[in-house]
Amino acid sequence: MPTPKKGARLGGSPAHQRLILANLATDLFRYGRITTTESKARTLRPHAEKLITKAKKAHLGENPLAQRREVLKTIRDKGVVHVLFTEIAPTFAERPGGYTRITKLGPRKGDNAPMAVIEIVTEEYVAKAVTTPAATKADEKPAAAEETPAEESTEETTDEAAAEETPAEESTEAAADESTDEKTEGDKA
Amino acid sequence: MAVPKRKMSRSNTRHRRSAWKAIAPSLVTCVNPACGAQHLPHRACGNCGQYGAKSSRRQVL
Numbered sequence: 001m002p003t004p005k006k007g008a009r010l011g012g013s014p015a016h017q018r019l020i021l022a023n024l025a026t027d028l029f030r031y032g033r034i035t036t037t038e039s040k041a042r043t044l045r046p047h048a049e050k051l052i053t054k055a056k057k058a059h060l061g062e063n064p065l066a067q068r069r070e071v072l073k074t075i076r077d078k079g080v081v082h083v084l085f086t087e088i089a090p091t092f093a094e095r096p097g098g099y100t101r102i103t104k105l106g107p108r109k110g111d112n113a114p115m116a117v118i119e120i121v122t123e124e125y126v127a128k129a130v131t132t133p134a135a136t137k138a139d140e141k142p143a144a145a146e147e148t149p150a151e152e153s154t155e156e157t158t159d160e161a162a163a164e165e166t167p168a169e170e171s172t173e174a175a176a177d178e179s180t181d182e183k184t185e186g187d188k189a
Numbered sequence: 190m191a192v193p194k195r196k197m198s199r200s201n202t203r204h205r206r207s208a209w210k211a212i213a214p215s216l217v218t219c220v221n222p223a224c225g226a227q228h229l230p231h232r233a234c235g236n237c238g239q240y241g242a243k244s245s246r247r248q249v250l
Contacts, residue, residue, distance in 0.1 A: 105233050106233075
């Protein structure tokens with residue numbers, strides 16, 4: 001007897017679920033960050049990470065053509081597959097899994113569905129045992145600043161400056177820094 | 190077809206409806222010093238779109 005899969009079925013039928021996950025994975029690799037419901041994000045995560053693992057294996061020279069064909073079974077857009085294999089996979093060469101990150105948002109207006117952002121991790125991988133929290137922060141922030149759009153990058157750098165100050169100074173100077181940030185945010189919105 | 194045998198009294202109706210209560214969610218203050226808005230815990234701030242502790246917060250929206 002076939003065992004039902006773990007967790008909820010998205011969309012109603014197995015075919016619909018396959019299509020939903022394929023489309024979500026395609027958009028995740030195309031845009032790097034997508035907003036969806038929390039349950040879809042949670043179901044997408046292992047699905048997308050397995051695709052990244054295939055791309056990573058191909059990057060490391062393990063039967064690249066077969067890996068690409070396997071991924072093309074799910075992602076039907078060749079352009080996105082190309083981006084996955086040539087741009088996304090090399091950035092994960094060092095990282096042992098955990099290629100995506102889910103951040104919960106509030107409930108959606110309309111149906112109160114819990115929403116989440118699922119994104120591809122862009123920070124450089126730093127092994128946990130050897131680094132202190134301060135070092136990790138210093139490594140991560142510039143990487144994030146490089147890959148976010150121009151408006152956000154200015155914000156990230158000022159955030160970093162604020163974070164490195166001592167707590168006593170932070171309350172006054174960071175507030176001054178952040179107030180300028182808010183203006184940029186306001187312009188954006 | 191099944192139908193109610195008795196009229197539902199106002200008392201019973203109001204007693205039942207008095208149990209429909211909204212609970213205020215517990216909120217936390219956004220750690221972004223420029224924002225300071227109230228948002229749900231373990232969720233990104235809806236005002237500034239940042240998430241995370243003071244040392245490692247990041248823009249998610």
